[in-house]
Amino acid sequence: MGSGELSGRDVLASSVRGQGRRVAVSAALGSVHQLGEALVPVLIGVVVDQAVAGQHAGRLALWLAVLAALYVCLSWSFRLGARAGERGAEEAAHELRLAVVRRVLAPRGGAGTDRLSGELANVATEDAKRVGAVNMALMSGISAVVGIAVSAVALLLTSVPLGLIVLLGTPVLLWLGHLLSKPLERRSEAEQDRAAGAAGVAADLVAGLRVLKGLGAQRAAVERYRRTSQVSLAATLRAARAESWQTGLVLALTGGFIALIAWVGGRLALDGSLTLGQLVSAVGLALFLLGPLETFAWVNAELAQGRASANRIAEVLSAGPAVTGGDEPVPDAVRGELRLRGVRLGGLDGVDLDVPAGLLTGIAVTDPACAEALLSCLGRESDPESGSVELDGVPLTRLDPARLRAAVLVAAHDAALFEGTLAENVVPADTADDALTARALAAADADEVVRSLPHGAATGLGEGGRSLSGGQRQRVLLARALRAGPPVLVVHDPTTAVDAVTEARIAEGLREFRQGRTTVVVTNSPALLAVTDRVVLLDGGRVGAEGTHAELARTHETYRTAVLA
Template identity: 40%
Template sequence: MRLRDLPHPDPGEPDTRSGSHFVLWLFRRQLRGQTKTLFWGVLHMGSVACLPVVVGAAVQAAVESSAAGLVRAGLLLAGLGLVMAVADTMVHRSAVTNWITAATRIQQVLARRTAHLGAALTRRVAAGEVVKVSTGDVEKIGWLVESASRFSAAVIVTGGVCAGLVLHEPRLGLIVVVGIAAVMLTVFPLVPAATRRADRERARSGRAAELASDTVAGLRVLRGIGGEELFLNRYRRASDDLRVASVHTARMWSLIDALQVAVPGALLLVVVWQGHRLAASGAITPGALVTVYGAVLFLLFPLRLFQEGAMAWAFSRPAARRAVRVLSMRRGDTETGTGSPAPGHGTREPSRAPALHDPLTGLTAPGGRLTAVVHGDADGSEGPAARLGGRPVGEEDGAAHPSVEIDGRPASELPRALVRATVLVQDKEPVLLSGTLAELLDVPASGRVDADAALAAAACSDVLDSLAHTSPEAARDPLLGRITERGRSLSGGQRQRLALARSLLADPPVLVLDEPTSAVDAHTESRIGAALRDLRAGRTTVVLTSSPLLLEHADRVVLLLDGRVAAEGTHRDLWENTPRYRAVVGRDTGSGPPVRVGAPSEALHIEEKA
């Protein structure tokens, strides 16, 4: 694959059974590039390995005063030089392409998984750890993929050179083979210890990055409570631990480097000494001695590639395990930690318009309908709203209530991430963060409702006009209007309506609205009620309110008294037949004759509720 073809049209589905399986999956995805690098690597190192043979032939021709032999040796050297130049260029080009291609593939699958998990990812993995995986770990895994083909080429050529030495000059060849084996037995047993030290260094590096990320994210809070020095000391300790671990790792690799210089150096001395004896006795020619000496020098080159391959393997193994940890996560197992469905419930997800049932209160919200809930206690709507959102609410004595049921299944037995993806609760006082309106509305959504429709349903036209006056860039695009921190530049009703638009845009299967229009004037409230019913058609919607202007648009109204369902029906039926309902909704004591719905008494609710 060429670099100009990146990013990959389809990075594929990674094998996340283990770090080794993941690396093998990467190799399989780019076998063509690995084969190309292996070919050019063998050609390059093979041509380098042939140089001692040609040089030895030239020396022997000079000893024998053979002009033809010298010409042939010169032509061979020129040809080998040309092949070496081309092969070296191509092996470097293909190896770097393999590295970048593998790193890009990893980044793409990581980005896809991160986008799928959303905010649920950081509940299992620290933000600093995610950053380390997507940066340093990606490079280390790509390094292994890149070095593997060059390592394989070094093994092939080294085996060929050793076999040629044994066949060409058995006495010196056997010494070389024994020396290479000594290098392997001396160096490679140290690789596991170096790997363990590298793992410790990486763990402490991740801890330091996590502390730095958390500190930066909470810097404003830390300054508010005077905790900067505390976190600074923690980071200093983590940085010192990382420094000590890095020094220990460097010492081990320095020892491996020293052995790779000392042992081959000793081997070269032995070969030269033994070769001089054989040449002095006439057992071998001077040209053969030069050839063996040159071959031993060449073998130092693949030995360096062996060390590089060992280092790449040592550093990439923990990196691959961390990448697999993120890639193996699924929505629904980020909270439970197991990913296993509740016993007896399988893996079936709730329907697109699930029904809700609260065993504690007896409240039922049919699927795909707009249900309004009127609470007899003016301060008592928070409990039902929290429960319908899947949050457990305990008794005063500490005993937990049974959880709400979603399509007949208790929410407590479902993965919490699945419950959160199914049910969205808008609180009485929603929070608006600073930024543009486009950033405020940048929420996970089904795509069924667009921003314009959500803003229109929430009656936000005056909000857009207000933003256009305060933000010059909003004059050409209302979504570029800027919102101050917590929406302080807007009125209470405007904040409520923007929050409602955000919830409508998300278009969850179940939407629970807790007093969504308590600060909105009556005319606007009536329009919102009609638009809410139309926009949420086919979705399950629960509105906790006592406003008749919303209640008249509900398919079904439920009255809660003393924490239990006391009556249910349409707004008209309950108004005419249930005095307690009329007392709560009409703001009266319940005495006197029933008032027909639509009579002027409804003007009680038609005032500006700033």
């Protein structure tokens, strides 16, 4: 499923086409089941007329055997059909989850720009599940149509008036059910939007729980989530009311329809137009019709919710990329020289900056927005509004984003740790014990973290590395960035949560480990800036000063204020 312009209808159609074989098989088996269910009252009527009324024991045994065989057939067809339908629904939901994840993780970005991570997770789980369930609804709807068609034919053969009532009344019921599903579709979409928003806020608050505790802002955070949750609850209740009204009205219409069939059948039996067996068959068929018609009510509700969820998935899949163009491969031999010319983005206001190849360069800022914009440009998460960024003289906009990020690794200070062991978070398990990994752990002072854990590097860190302290997390993240060994490494505030002694060790380890390779440290930490070859100060969105840390600390007041205050 591509990321071009998509509509909810496109998402639904693609989901069904992808499971076409399973939907066809499940619908065929479901139709056999409905055929068998419809034939049961017909055969009972035959038994009443030919065996019971005529008191033929042999015929009675024969027809009872036919009924038993029919029940075996409809039972197994239902089981196998439901299994194929459920598998189709689950496979479709799985494919949609993969499509959403691929779009979110696409090198050119854009899908998660205006959405919280919890909201995206909700789209990839609940919405994908609802769209996948449409495949099961289609199977049920097709088999219900077959059941009604068979019943109509049987009633026509029994009595033309009864058959015409079914043939003419069923389309009217379906049309009314479709009209009644419209409010449910609108409210279901609103419900999913609010639920996704609540999930996003919850994930955001959990991710920042330590910071909130440090600021003493737990009460404000709880109040924020309470308000969001109440809005979500109100939307859910509105959707539930719409669903209950829709289901209740459809069932009421269905009940009236069945009552009409039974009344007409009774009148025909009284005037002799129907035999006793035919009346039994007609009433049985009328009661059987309750099942397919109730199925239509359920199918309408599933389709309404599936359409709403498909619209939300389509919004993610068709989101425009954050960066465009750039298909050239990165040269095999990257020297690592970075050059910015007239770059404007966020807090950057026409920055001209040269980062020499093979040196350790520190960048201090007076405005954190400048740091965020610079990292976004270097990692090509965003392209400058004007100006250019070059790697070894080649504009980044010409290079393939995925290959570029392998050459220029931007290690954000708030990067994520994943479920798994410490070793698996630093490097793939098959190379977790090599000498380079040991050096990277030592350079980031993460070897001390390894020694403090009960099972060393094999210790599981839990979701998001929650078993580690803030300083330990930072050291593991830095070790991971160092172990990756890119030609150009850009790290942002890697030591904000460690003590001064540890920070000094990390600074020396970083310099030694990256000796001879281009490294950029975006930080206002004196300990880190002191080990750099040169420092650039970004002030007011432009380069305000350049030199060594010692020179700038001695001669530049703004630098002293930003770094030493």
